[in-house]
Amino acid sequence: MPTIRIELPFHLRTLADVDREVTLDIDPPATLGALLDALEDRHPALRGTIRDHVTQHRRPLIRFFACQQDISLISPDDLLPEAVAGGTEPFIIVGAVAGG
Amino acid sequence: MSKIRVLVGTAKGAFILSSDGKRESWEVNGPHFGGWEMYHLKGSPVDPNRIYASQTSDWFGQIIQRSDDGGQTWYQPGLPKDAPTTTPDGMPAGESNKFVYDTSDETGKPLTTHQWYDGTQHPWEFKRVWHFEPSLSDPDEVYAGVEDAALFKSSDGGVTWNELPALRDAQGSKWSPGAGGMCLHTILTNPTDPQRIYVAISAAGAFRTDDGGQSWKPINRGLKSQYIPDPEAEVGHCVHNLAFHPSRPDVLYMQKHWDVMRSDDAGDSWHEVSGNLPTDFGFPIEVHAHEPETIYVVPIKSDSEHYPPEGKLRVYRSKTGGNEWEPLTNGLPQENCYVNILRDAMAVDALDPCGVYFGTTGGEVYASADSGDHWIPIVEHLPKVLSIEVQTIP
Numbered sequence A: 001m002p003t004i005r006i007e008l009p010f011h012l013r014t015l016a017d018v019d020r021e022v023t024l025d026i027d028p029p030a031t032l033g034a035l036l037d038a039l040e041d042r043h044p045a046l047r048g049t050i051r052d053h054v055t056q057h058r059r060p061l062i063r064f065f066a067c068q069q070d071i072s073l074i075s076p077d078d079l080l081p082e083a084v085a086g087g088t089e090p091f092i093i094v095g096a097v098a099g100g
Numbered sequence B: 001m002s003k004i005r006v007l008v009g010t011a012k013g014a015f016i017l018s019s020d021g022k023r024e025s026w027e028v029n030g031p032h033f034g035g036w037e038m039y040h041l042k043g044s045p046v047d048p049n050r051i052y053a054s055q056t057s058d059w060f061g062q063i064i065q066r067s068d069d070g071g072q073t074w075y076q077p078g079l080p081k082d083a084p085t086t087t088p089d090g091m092p093a094g095e096s097n098k099f100v101y102d103t104s105d106e107t108g109k110p111l112t113t114h115q116w117y118d119g120t121q122h123p124w125e126f127k128r129v130w131h132f133e134p135s136l137s138d139p140d141e142v143y144a145g146v147e148d149a150a151l152f153k154s155s156d157g158g159v160t161w162n163e164l165p166a167l168r169d170a171q172g173s174k175w176s177p178g179a180g181g182m183c184l185h186t187i188l189t190n191p192t193d194p195q196r197i198y199v200a201i202s203a204a205g206a207f208r209t210d211d212g213g214q215s216w217k218p219i220n221r222g223l224k225s226q227y228i229p230d231p232e233a234e235v236g237h238c239v240h241n242l243a244f245h246p247s248r249p250d251v252l253y254m255q256k257h258w259d260v261m262r263s264d265d266a267g268d269s270w271h272e273v274s275g276n277l278p279t280d281f282g283f284p285i286e287v288h289a290h291e292p293e294t295i296y297v298v299p300i301k302s303d304s305e306h307y308p309p310e311g312k313l314r315v316y317r318s319k320t321g322g323n324e325w326e327p328l329t330n331g332l333p334q335e336n337c338y339v340n341i342l343r344d345a346m347a348v349d350a351l352d353p354c355g356v357y358f359g360t361t362g363g364e365v366y367a368s369a370d371s372g373d374h375w376i377p378i379v380e381h382l383p384k385v386l387s388i389e390v391q392t393i394p
Helices: A010-016 A032-042 B165-169
Strands: A003-007 A021-025 A062-066 A091-095 B003-010 B013-020 B027-032 B037-043 B051-057 B061-067 B113-115 B121-123 B128-134 B142-147 B150-154 B183-189 B197-202 B205-209 B239-245 B248-256 B260-263 B285-287 B295-297 B315-318 B326-328 B346-348 B356-359 B365-368 B376-379 B385-393
Touching: A003 A032, A021 A032, B003 B051, B003 B356, B003 B365, B013 B037, B013 B376, B037 B385, B051 B128, B061 B128, B128 B183, B150 B165, B150 B183, B165 B205, B183 B239, B197 B239, B205 B239, B239 B285, B248 B285, B285 B346, B356 B385
Parallel strands: A003 A091, B037 B128, B346 B385
Antiparallel strands: A003 A021, A062 A091, B003 B013, B003 B037, B003 B385, B013 B027, B037 B051, B051 B061, B113 B121, B128 B142, B142 B150, B142 B183, B183 B197, B197 B205, B239 B248, B248 B260, B285 B295, B295 B315, B315 B326, B346 B356, B356 B365, B365 B376
């Protein structure tokens, strides 16, 4: 089972009481939805902060980056990039427009 | 000797200011939740160590935080009673940010649209909690006023939240957002009749239930607002804040967008008491802890110029329940002051003489230990102050 690396923005790190990068083991297939499910299972404090509680849609000001690509618009059923699924590149969650 | 705890919500964290009953020397503790918008913190009147806090972000949504030790430690209360507060991995386990409008067939109301700034209809969307009102009898019971405007209630200390949806049935499709959003910002629970609750919404008006939230009616007769098509409409008024004295819960005071108003019949009718104020625009209104006819406002120049007239920060006090006002300036800046005082950023303590407190958008928190005659800044240079609540601890 591959270990996936996830980078969290500052506010979610403080909320979940974790370091910048967290790691998760998820069963294949390594989809976006499976990653977010596993992240929320491991860190319940993050439920509702990345995607809506009810619709499960990504919150409007959250973006997903990986492998120098913006993958915010991929479907929850889409596979993550191979480098993310294999643990060589992190899946990066960022707040859109970094200021504030 | 009694202690005073001032709970300060700011745009970048929460602060807790503590003093003994003399209110001369203050300890500043914080920031808690640094970098987050802390819209409101309020303690339970039954258990002062129980404090609810609204931690919010346009990016990451709404978090509820709760303290059971007077603000020393906090946790997200989204857990069943006695459940572990950490996961087996040692991570925070609580989740509490689930506010879902009740649209169920059994208990809910359909989610309509509401007026948008441009007059079109706009979907109802939950954004944040603006205000908590803990129960007067049960520390686990607390109301939350939210944006987009609705009233929620938790009966399990913040673990779960349920909407009181009948409020949206009070012509919700005609409500519209004020400049700060369409927020339910004021909740007053009647100490002698728990079934009677007042709320205020910007820009919708004031509403009252007499049956614990099963039904609501607009209570806006007497209000006049030039910025809506019918200035005397039943709903649509931009009410900024309501206040009452607990001994006279049928006498209500209101700071409206423009106009300071008073009702002597539980909101059934209102009359203006702006009197000799230099301007009757403003945000907060408060009542003295021991004198039900003594009220406080902070006049702001205009709806387009959110700062004190003439650059002079003046609290105005009326000892006659309105109409006759006196400026309170001793200790407050009287030149070059261009801050605002937001609607939830003023409060009183329960000591005698009564303490009065307010926070500014410039990050100062001012206190008066003598009912407003003299003021001192008890802390300066905080982020923009969004809310102030005061606890008087025996």
